Amino acid sequence: KAGVTQTPRYLIKTRGQQVTLSCSPISGHRSVSWYQQTPGQGLQFLFEYFSETQRNKGNFPGRFSGRQFSNSRSEMNVSTLELGDSALYLCASSLVLADTQYFGPGTRLTVL
Amino acid sequence: DQQVKQNSPSLSVQEGRISILNCDYTNSMFDYFLWYKKYPAEGPTFLISISSIKDKNEDGRFTVFLNKSAKHLSLHIVPSQPGDSAVYYCAASEVGGSARQLTFGSGTQLTVLP
Numbered sequence: 660k661a662g663v664t665q666t667p668r669y670l671i672k673t674r675g676q677q678v679t680l681s682c683s684p685i686s687g688h689r690s691v692s693w694y695q696q697t698p699g700q701g702l703q704f705l706f707e708y709f710s711e712t713q714r715n716k717g718n719f720p721g722r723f724s725g726r727q728f729s730n731s732r733s734e735m736n737v738s739t740l741e742l743g744d745s746a747l748y749l750c751a752s753s754l755v756l757a758d759t760q761y762f763g764p765g766t767r768l769t770v771l
Numbered sequence: 772d773q774q775v776k777q778n779s780p781s782l783s784v785q786e787g788r789i790s791i792l793n794c795d796y797t798n799s800m801f802d803y804f805l806w807y808k809k810y811p812a813e814g815p816t817f818l819i820s821i822s823s824i825k826d827k828n829e830d831g832r833f834t835v836f837l838n839k840s841a842k843h844l845s846l847h848i849v850p851s852q853p854g855d856s857a858v859y860y861c862a863a864s865e866v867g868g869s870a871r872q873l874t875f876g877s878g879t880q881l882t883v884l885p
């Protein structure tokens with residue numbers, strides 16, 4: 660069974676731009692979560708989606724948003740990029756809510 | 772306020788010996804704990820988990836121990852192999868409504884020396 664896939668793997672943007680990252684969960688998994696990893700803050704929870712609804716949100720500004728489609732695939736969007744948004748963005752999927760999460764390889768975003 | 776703490780940023784162990792990675796938490800509402808392994812440029816890989824109703828869970832070379840009264844858990848790897856060299860993250864979660872979010876520690880770099 661294929662794992663969680665994320666596209667693109669690497670991305671370079673400039674301040675003020677916006678970016679969309681994509682995540683395809685493991686087949687059959689219905690819950691998708693997003694995390695941000697930076698050297699200073701470590702791994703931090705962004706949000707979780709289940710059945711196309713955001714179920715939980717971490718402590719991030721409104722510039723960070725996401726959505727989930729009917730096939731459980733998810734996208735996250737960051738608008739008005741700042742230098743501090745440079746990070747590894749990780750997507751994780753689970754069968755249902757409250758289940759073990761399996762991570763994708765991440766998207767490395769660099770903001771110049 | 773760090774709710775999950777891994778106080779040892781690094782650990783070196785000889786091949787074949789036991790590796791013990793430690794994790795402390797402060798939130799008494801956490802009811803599920805996980806360990807992930809991460810290689811550079813890859814996402815975390817799930818290793819093992821434990822529910823708060825248990826105090827031990829084993830899976831092959833990996834055993835996780837949970838001491839609820841001390842709010843402490845540990846991961847034992849026996850025997851350690853060079854391929855185990857990676858960053859290990861402790862994570863914890865509490866059921867909030869119907870959602871579950873993971874709170875991660877800062878990680879411990881394990882190096883297994885041949």
